[in-house]
Structures are given as C-alpha cells and as structure tokens.
Amino acid sequence: MLKPLKKAIAVNAVAAMLGGLALTSAVTAGETAGMSAVEKGKKVAVDRRKGNCLACHVMDDGALPGNIGPPLVAMKARFPGKGELRDQIWGATKKNPHSMMPPFGKHGVLTEEEVDVVTEYIHTL
Numbered sequence: 850m851l852k853p854l855k856k857a858i859a860v861n862a863v864a865a866m867l868g869g870l871a872l873t874s875a876v877t878a879g880e881t882a883g884m885s886a887v888e889k890g891k892k893v894a895v896d897r898r899k900g901n902c903l904a905c906h907v908m909d910d911g912a913l914p915g916n917i918g919p920p921l922v923a924m925k926a927r928f929p930g931k932g933e934l935r936d937q938i939w940g941a942t943k944k945n946p947h948s949m950m951p952p953f954g955k956h957g958v959l960t961e962e963e964v965d966v967v968t969e970y971i972h973t974l
Contacts, residue, residue, distance in 0.1 A: 890969045900967050903915065918950060
C-alpha cells in the first residue's frame, strides 16, 4: 500500500503524463447539469485534463487523436458487457500487466462517477 505522499506523487505523475492536473475536476456539476450519462462521459473522455482518451485513441469525432491504443469503434462487439469495459478503464493493467493504458480509476485520475460515465459513452462507440 502506498503512503499518502507517495500516492499523491504517483497520481500527479500520471496526471502530468496525461496533460493535466488530477486533483482539478475538469467537469463540474454546473457544466453537466441536465446532461445524460453518455454526454457527461464524452465530456470527460475528450477533456485533456481528465480522461484524455484522444491522446491514445481514435474515437468518434475527436480532434487530433493519437494512435498508441486501438481505435474506439465497435465497442459493444468488443465489450458486450459494460463491466469488462469499465474494468479496462479503471485499471487496464489488471488484465494486461504490460498495458500502456494508465489505470485511471486505480490511480485516482478519474472518480468512480467519471469512470462510470466514460464507460457509458465509450460503450456507445
């Protein structure tokens, strides 16, 4: 188990790699009031300070996508159950210890709710 200071350093290191500050919520309640879970998920997924899925994946209508990860298409065929997709977003290294995908939930980059809404959005692609 990481001590609080080491955990904070690890979380901020992952956040820096992703281009933002982990401790700053990019999507506030006011910004998402009245949005569906899918709409909220897209907002988090494309936010360069939070999900930043575009850094590694081609997805939907995202601008300037990366190509490190696979394109996020046919997600219902690849992940028939949302639970497996959520697990992948939460901590990809559980299934594949050599995955380059950061463990967004495990390291606290995304909150439980953010992981849930990102899962809802990604599953629609």
